[in-house]
Amino acid sequence: MSEKGTGTSIVSTLTFMKEVILANRSTGALAPSSKALAEMVTNSADVANARVIVEFGPGTGVFTKVIERKMRPDALFIALEVNPEFVKATRKSCRKVHVYHDGAQNTRKYLQQHGVEHCDTIISGLPWSRFSDELQDEILDATFDVLRPGGKFITFAYSASPLLPSGKKFFKGKLQRKFKRVTRSKQIWKNFPPSVVYVCQKG
Helix, strand or coil, X not given: CCHHHHHHHHHHHHHHHHHHHHCCCCCCCXXXXXXXHHHHHHHHHCHHHCCEEEEECCCCCHHHHHHHHHCCCCCEEEEEECCHHXXXXXXXXXXXXXXXXXXXXXXXXXXXXXXXXXXXXXXXXCCHHHCCHHHHHHHHHHHXXXXXXXXXXXXXXXXXXXXXXXXXXXXXXXXXXXXXXXXXXXXECCCXXXXXXXXXXXX
């Protein structure tokens, strides 16, 4: 890795850790996602063939950078982030994405600003277990609404999360009821903490 790349990585990590402490409720991760998780998530989302891509909660842009690298030259890529520091970090490092400082439940507003009604895939880095039932439902409803038929919604969880009451209620309950098909990946050990990826397809 170049000296410039190393410096950028260190700054992103420091920004992330600072925001974990200051914005604990909206930042659910303990550390930035790994390359292995980013590859699994973006491959599952089939971003290389998507015309319209949405990302929820890009953080400092770990998934965002991989999406940028893989996406079609003519794709529209929108990201929504509620943390202003993460918005600034992602805008600076990811020039091909339209990053908006807003919640995921308002996705349709920004799609319409770009002249589209639906997207092909949504990638989420949101900390679902930290949200209220009402906010979970609001975001899931918005997600389902803006996905085209057959579109994919990709999210992930630390391996232990679906075993906890709040995680079980969301990942084994709400996702299964909302989407026609939900599949879960094998455990991704090359992430801290180890994680699993959920691929949800709209019927």
